[in-house]
Amino acid sequence: MSNDLLNIIGNMGFPIAVSVYLLVRLEAKLEVLTVSINNLSKAIEVRS
Template identity: 85%
Template sequence: MNNDLLNMIGNLGFPIAVSVYLLVRLEGKLEVLTQSINNLSNVINKSNAS
């Protein structure tokens, strides 16, 4: 049982670690993109209000 568990962790550990790393990086980029879209929306709204 312990060998099976260690083998499964060994086989799946690297793909899980890579997936978590990529998701964390993607989350940061999505946050920046959201802020940029909000800023653009504010500029457009100010431009239309004039």
């Protein structure tokens, strides 16, 4: 059982690490995009 668990972690560790890294980067980019959209919305309101 323990050997099987270590084997699964060894085989799946890299894809999991890459997935977590990409999700963290994507979250940061989405936050910047959200702020930009809010700023754009405010700028459009001011002009109207």
